[in-house]
Amino acid sequence: MHVPDTYVYVTEEGVTRHYADGSVEALAWEDVIEVRVGGVTESDVLIVLEDRAGDNCVVPRSATDATFLARLRYLPDFDLDRLSWAVENADDGFVVVWRSPDPPHPLPDLEYD
Incomplete structure (x- = not known):
């Protein structure tokens, strides 16, 4: 039986990628601030989601x-045509296909006694 080296779960809450080595990347949709396409590897294109904390979830196109x-x-104003174009024209570099229109939340003011 062939076990894939990676698999991706998509839910209403977020996206999770499980790797063969047991490591996991997971992001909540509400925290995603950027979507990039590129980094062609072994005839697959990578779709990278990034959250406010700078964490990534890398999703191979074959797993979508x-x-x-x-x-x-x-995602607000997400353009699937732009995503399709970026996937078809992907190379080693990355192209940002979506960025959150909302500014990141400011850090809370810390109270000092």
């Missing part, structure tokens, strides 16, 4: 499905 693409459309 209709659920993943449908969920991306909920």
Whole structure:
């Protein structure tokens, strides 16, 4: 039986990638601030989601499905045509296909006694 070296779960709450070595990357959709495409490896294109803390979840295009693409459309003003173009024209570099229109939340003011 062939076990894939990586698999991706997409839910209403977020996206999670499990690696063969047991490591996991997970992001909540509400925290995603940027989507990049590129980094072609072994005939696959990578879609990178980044959150406010600078954490990434790297999703190979081969691991994406209709659920993943449908969920991306909920990001404000996300353009699936731009994503498709970036995937078709991907190379070693990365192209930002979406950036959150909302500014990051400011850090809370700390109270000192």
